[in-house]
Amino acid sequence: MxxxxxxxxxxxxxxAARAADEAPPPPAARLLLDLARPxxxxxxxxxxxxxxxxxxxxxxFGYAMTAAERQREGHPVPALVVADEASDGADVEAWARVTxxxxxxxxxxxxxxxxxxxxxPGPAGDAxxxxxxxxxxxxxxxxxxxxxxxxxxxxxxxxxxxxLTDRWxxxxxxxxxxxxxxxxxxxxxx
Amino acid sequence: MGYVxxxxxxxxxxxxxxxxxxLDGPVHGMAGHWDEWYRHEASPGERAAIAEAGRTPxxxxxxxxxxxxxxxxxxxxxxxxxxARVVLSQLAVLAPFDEWAAxxxxxxxxxxxxxxxxxxxxASAGTAxxxxxxxxxxxxxESDAGTPPVVAQGFHVDPAELAAARDAVASxxxxxxxxxxxxxWVAAGQRPWPRPVAIALAAGWVAAAVLVAWLLVGPDPGGAxxxxxxxxxxxxxxxxxxxxxxxAVVAAGAWRAGxxxxxxxxxxxxxxxxxxxxxxxxxxxxxxxxxxxLLAALRVRERGDAGAWLWRRIARALRAAAPAWAATGxxxxxxxxxxxxxxPKLRAVLRHARVAHLLAPAQREASPRAVAQARLSTRxxxxxxxxxxxxxxxxxxxxxxxxxxxxxxxxxxAAAGLRSRWQAATGALALVASALVLPALPxxxxxxxxxxxxxxxxxxxxxxxxxxxxxxxxxxxxxxVTFESGFWSNRRVPVVGGDLAGRGHAAIPLARRxxxxxxxxxxxxxxxxxxxxxxxxxxxxxxRVGRYSLSYVSRLHD
Numbered sequence: 001m002x003x004x005x006x007x008x009x010x011x012x013x014x015x016a017a018r019a020a021d022e023a024p025p026p027p028a029a030r031l032l033l034d035l036a037r038p039x040x041x042x043x044x045x046x047x048x049x050x051x052x053x054x055x056x057x058x059x060x061f062g063y064a065m066t067a068a069e070r071q072r073e074g075h076p077v078p079a080l081v082v083a084d085e086a087s088d089g090a091d092v093e094a095w096a097r098v099t100x101x102x103x104x105x106x107x108x109x110x111x112x113x114x115x116x117x118x119x120x121p122g123p124a125g126d127a128x129x130x131x132x133x134x135x136x137x138x139x140x141x142x143x144x145x146x147x148x149x150x151x152x153x154x155x156x157x158x159x160x161x162x163x164l165t166d167r168w169x170x171x172x173x174x175x176x177x178x179x180x181x182x183x184x185x186x187x188x189x190x
Numbered sequence: 191m192g193y194v195x196x197x198x199x200x201x202x203x204x205x206x207x208x209x210x211x212x213l214d215g216p217v218h219g220m221a222g223h224w225d226e227w228y229r230h231e232a233s234p235g236e237r238a239a240i241a242e243a244g245r246t247p248x249x250x251x252x253x254x255x256x257x258x259x260x261x262x263x264x265x266x267x268x269x270x271x272x273x274a275r276v277v278l279s280q281l282a283v284l285a286p287f288d289e290w291a292a293x294x295x296x297x298x299x300x301x302x303x304x305x306x307x308x309x310x311x312x313a314s315a316g317t318a319x320x321x322x323x324x325x326x327x328x329x330x331x332e333s334d335a336g337t338p339p340v341v342a343q344g345f346h347v348d349p350a351e352l353a354a355a356r357d358a359v360a361s362x363x364x365x366x367x368x369x370x371x372x373x374x375w376v377a378a379g380q381r382p383w384p385r386p387v388a389i390a391l392a393a394g395w396v397a398a399a400v401l402v403a404w405l406l407v408g409p410d411p412g413g414a415x416x417x418x419x420x421x422x423x424x425x426x427x428x429x430x431x432x433x434x435x436x437x438a439v440v441a442a443g444a445w446r447a448g449x450x451x452x453x454x455x456x457x458x459x460x461x462x463x464x465x466x467x468x469x470x471x472x473x474x475x476x477x478x479x480x481x482x483x484l485l486a487a488l489r490v491r492e493r494g495d496a497g498a499w500l501w502r503r504i505a506r507a508l509r510a511a512a513p514a515w516a517a518t519g520x521x522x523x524x525x526x527x528x529x530x531x532x533x534p535k536l537r538a539v540l541r542h543a544r545v546a547h548l549l550a551p552a553q554r555e556a557s558p559r560a561v562a563q564a565r566l567s568t569r570x571x572x573x574x575x576x577x578x579x580x581x582x583x584x585x586x587x588x589x590x591x592x593x594x595x596x597x598x599x600x601x602x603x604a605a606a607g608l609r610s611r612w613q614a615a616t617g618a619l620a621l622v623a624s625a626l627v628l629p630a631l632p633x634x635x636x637x638x639x640x641x642x643x644x645x646x647x648x649x650x651x652x653x654x655x656x657x658x659x660x661x662x663x664x665x666x667x668x669x670x671v672t673f674e675s676g677f678w679s680n681r682r683v684p685v686v687g688g689d690l691a692g693r694g695h696a697a698i699p700l701a702r703r704x705x706x707x708x709x710x711x712x713x714x715x716x717x718x719x720x721x722x723x724x725x726x727x728x729x730x731x732x733x734r735v736g737r738y739s740l741s742y743v744s745r746l747h748d
Contacts, residue, residue, distance in 0.1 A: 074213045099213045099222055100206075109230065111222060149229075150284050151221040157230070172210030 039184070040131070040140060047140070050091065051133050054078045054180040057093060074098065074174050079114065079181035081125070096181050099153060101173045106165050108142075110156040111149070114183075127186035130156060132179040141179070145186060193243065193256055195236040199227045200265060217272045217329055218337060218459070220280040228285065240286060250292035254278065270330040270454075270490060275300040276461070298344070300325045300463060302489070304482035305508070305605065306516040306545060307475045308535040309468060316537030316568075321516050321545055325463040326482035328454065328490045340460045340483075346469040347479075355480040356460060357523035358598050359487065364445070364452035367525045371599035372441045375500065378614035379603060381436060382499050391429065392616045398425045399623045405724040406626070415722055415729060419637040426627045433620060443498035451501065455487045474530040477519035477549060480598055481605060485509065507606035515605055516542070517549035525598035529553040536564045540590055549601050552594040561592045630725045637722045641665040643735035644685070644694070644718060648746045657698040659743065661685055661718070666694025670721045670731055673698050675714030675740065682731070684721065714740030 001009075027035075040047035057078040076095035083090060100111035114125075125148065132142040141164055146154040160168065171177065203223040206212035212219060232240070243253045262274035279300055282293040295301065304324045314320055340352040361367035381388060401422040404411070411418050460483050464475075488505035518535050520528040532555040539548050550556035595601035603609050627634075644663030651658045659671060666685040673681040679701045685694040698716075718736030722729040 097213070099219060100211060100226055102211050109226075111226060149222070149225050150288075151225040153222050153225075155226070173213040174210055 038131075038140075038143065047133070050080055050182050051135075051180070053091075053093075054080060054133060054182075055135065057095075075176045076115065077112070077177055077179070077181055079183055081114075081128075081183045082185075091182075094183075096154075098173050098177060101171055101177075103160065103165060103169050103171065106160055106162075108144070108156065108158055108160050108164075108168065111153045112146070112156075113153050125154075125183070125185050128154065128183040129186050130154075131182040131184070133182055134179050140182075146183070193239075193253060193261070195232065195239045196257070196261065198236065199224065199232070200261075202227055202231060204267070216267055217276065220277055221284060224281060224284055244286055244290050247291050250290045254292045268330045273327055273329055273490075275302060276327055276329055298463075300327055302327055302486070303512050304485055305478050305512050305549070307464060307478035308516050308518040308538055308548075309464075309466070309470060309475055310534055310538070311466070311468070314534065314538075316534035316541070318538060318542040320535070320538035321542045322464050322466055322468075324478055324482050326479075326486035327461050328483075328486040329459045329461060330454070330457075330490070337459055339456075340462065343461060343463045344467060345462075345464040347475070348470070348473075351470070351473050351476055352462075352479065354523045355476050355483055355521050356455070358476075358480050358521050358525040359483045360452050360455055361523075361525050362448075362484065362598050362602065363455065363487065364449040367597070367599055368445060368448050370525070370597055371602065372444060372500075374599055374603055375440070375608065376437050377617055378610060379608045380503075380610045380613060382440065382503075383436075388612070388616075391432065392612070392619075394425060394429050395616055395620045395623060398422060398429060398627070399619055401425070402623055402626050406727055410729055412730065415732075416637055419634045419722075419724075422627065423631075423634050423638060426623065429620065430624060440498070440500055444500040447498035447501050451487050451490075454490055455483070458490075460486060472530070473520040474518050474535075476521035477527055477551075477595075477598070477601060478517040480521045480525075481508070481517060481549075481601060484598075484602065485512065503608065504602060504606040507608065508602075511547070511605060511607065513544060514546045515549065516545045516547070517601065517605075519549070519551040519595070519601075521598060527551045527595050527597060527601065532556055533564070536561065537568045540565055540568045546589060547591045547593060547605075549593050549595060549605060552596045556592050556594050558592055561590055565590065626725065633723050633725065636665060636668045637724075640720055640735075641668055644669060645736065646716065646718070646738050646743055646746070647693070650743050650746045652700075652744055655700050657700055657740075657743070659696045659698070659716070661694045661696065662692060663694055664692045667723065668721055669694070669735075670719050671696040671698065672717040672719055672731070672734075673714060673740075674717065675703075676709040677703060677711055677713045679703055712741040712744065716740065716743060 034042065055078075074097060076097050079094045079096045080091040081094055083092065095115045096112040097115055098110060098112045100109065102109040127148060128146045130144050130146045131140045132144070133140050142158070142160070144156045144158040146156045149155045167178075200216065203212065203216040203219070206223070207215055207219075212223060214222065216223065228237075228240070242249070244250050257278065258274040262271055262277070265272050275296070278293065278296040281287045282296040287293045288297075302325050304326055306321050307324050308320055309322050310316065310320050338349075340349075340356055342352065358367065362371060383391075401418060405418065405422065462479060462482065485505070485508045488501060488508070516539050518530055518532070520530060522528065529551040530553075532550060532553065536548070536555070539545050548556070548561075554560060593601070593604040595604060641663065644661040644666075647660050647662045649660055657673070661669065661671075663669060663685070666687055669685045671683055671685060673683075681698050681700075683696050683698050685696045687694045716736075716738040717734045718738075719734050720732035722732050
């Protein structure tokens, strides 16, 4: 090793030691595990509150006023768009009109349009982390990433556990769907 | 067979809707369906075929032409062909078509030019840019959740204004508006026959009017009266039957076809596009919006439905005329057109190179005189500083014809070029002639086919100064009794009355002649003569149809 190489090696070791001194201390394993837990486990009260709020959301569209010939209505799925989970900011109510629902070969493919009150455009967002909230369930049965497609709808494509595959296999878009959405804006999109 | 993949997608979309996998129908949900199918359902072979179809601009244009002409003509959904332009515009923004040059023209337009709307921009005093192209298209009905009946793309407008325009169009197609439209057409609308026939019919009405005038105020035709009356009857009858039959057939056809189109409008969805991204305030775009909705509805034709002559004519004329027309006016739900602020809009239209006709409400500012004055006072728009071409202020404005309308029906006929002054004049003449001929029909019939000659029957009576006769006839007005005698003064009296028994009577005043001939008081002959008449005019007595002696009549006294 030449003298120049030795000096370079010394310099690099000095830089590494300095970076190690300046680096923040590694988080505790407990904190790391906590960060990896889903939000409803970290804040179970929020899950209960949001589930109650989703159940209480009135239907956005006056089914009773629909003309008799419009038989195909679908049931908008109540949704809450979370502004900032960490600060427990105000959630925005919206409705997800499911336009495509397919359960095949153990996979769920679903597309929905977010709409605000009275058919106004819903909250914008390229991608959401969609938490499926079911009535009576202690924990959400499914979490999936909903990515905005070129047509403006958000799309979910995820493998279902066996019990959900059996329960949801016969669902149609015109059925009253057995879940609500809690949508967290995703930090990056596909 | 190069586009099987598109048929595969279409059938996947239809079957998905039927199976409950897809909420939106194949037409309304075309964008989302294609996005899903292309990205996640299409096989590698199908994607390769799609890529091949888009490989060159020529192959892309072939696909667009096939979709617009072949696929749209063969595909069916909800009893109608899918609107190719709507399909193309939805696909144009999705992969892979968003990168195809052949789809570029469909990304923000449907290319169904309609009647332009004059909508002033903020702080605009009236420029050519304020004349805005409007496109409208009717999408077949689908039982879609939450599908609004009218959708505005590219601009914002009060939904109530769109609803009012749609209701006005629905009324025009199959409601009170239809009655008004048909009444206007009957009064002054072009007829479905060729010009030589129209000229011949007009000449016929002129001839009928001349005959009526002659019979009323002309010289007594004498022996030619039956021929003249017969000619008038035949001529008027033929003309009236032709007019009534034509009106009835056209009106019935228009009513039936209009109801069908109206049903399509009410079931389907109307989509409107206007350039500029404006938010409309004030409602003055109601008239052009309504006219374009009508045009869009008439464009949709179901297979086997030839439609009615009137609506076909209106549709064809509106399509051809639309590029040269602009309109402004507030439209209510029952089709009435209300005035608007017109001066700056007039300036805008005058400065526009393409518009030659303006549809406006029936207000003074839209009169031809006001338009001519506006034309003189409007200068061409000055181009921006630094522009290479500079127009002089002496440049002439294009000619602009202003058409005023109180109702959507007026506006429709005007825009379709169906209003005819010639027909209006002929119709007025026909109306006047018919108003005179109709009440005179019994008189004409009596001239052409005289009633049976009456008999003098009992009772009769003879007083010193009067001879009273009964005649058995149901048409007393058509006869006179002439009394000729050597002892009594000659008299001619009308037969009047007409009781339930079918008898008239005549009262003949008796007066002795001054110069009495050597005859007795029973000398005298009663003649029953026909009395031709036409309305209030009585012609010279005609043929003698009965002869009775005075002595015979005297013995009839009960």
